[in-house]
Amino acid sequence: MQSKAMRLKRVSLGVLLACLAVSLFCLVYPVYVIRPFRHQGVHELAFALAVLQSRLGIGLFCSVLALLSAWWIWRTEAKRRRRVLFCAGAVAVCGFTALSRINIYELMFHPLDRLVFVAQDQVKLDAGEMVIAVNVNGAARAYPVRSMSYHHIVNDVVAGRPITATY
Numbered sequence: 001m002q003s004k005a006m007r008l009k010r011v012s013l014g015v016l017l018a019c020l021a022v023s024l025f026c027l028v029y030p031v032y033v034i035r036p037f038r039h040q041g042v043h044e045l046a047f048a049l050a051v052l053q054s055r056l057g058i059g060l061f062c063s064v065l066a067l068l069s070a071w072w073i074w075r076t077e078a079k080r081r082r083r084v085l086f087c088a089g090a091v092a093v094c095g096f097t098a099l100s101r102i103n104i105y106e107l108m109f110h111p112l113d114r115l116v117f118v119a120q121d122q123v124k125l126d127a128g129e130m131v132i133a134v135n136v137n138g139a140a141r142a143y144p145v146r147s148m149s150y151h152h153i154v155n156d157v158v159a160g161r162p163i164t165a166t167y
Helices: 004-034 042-076 080-099 104-108 145-151
Strands: 131-136 139-144 153-158 161-166
Touching (some): 004 080, 131 145, 131 153, 139 153
């Protein structure tokens, strides 16, 4: 028959592994679903956005549970290796929570701010190339979709008015 201490150690291990899995899922799943050039289903995208919105709270909860579990093991476990492994697991959960605060999309898709324009007769675009065209009070701009597909956002001033073109 298992002792109470042995059962509590197994519960602590289960809690730590669950916290690791949940915090890693909260970090990776939204990036997997919302990555560019991939079809995103409506329900899949809605769930990924829900995870994005709630992952800080979930991550903090998991971090607290993992730290409490590691603290309890540290106090009750005689083997140093197990104590260190539990602490490393708790640190990993805290690390996943911290990393989930980084908005990878802002790093990947930074807006174009310093634009260089050429006259219409000097443009070197293929005949079928698509552009996003903007006309404000007679001042026109064309942003090639090929360039926009990476940055997704262009900040510009057209006819003295600041605009944001997005694709």
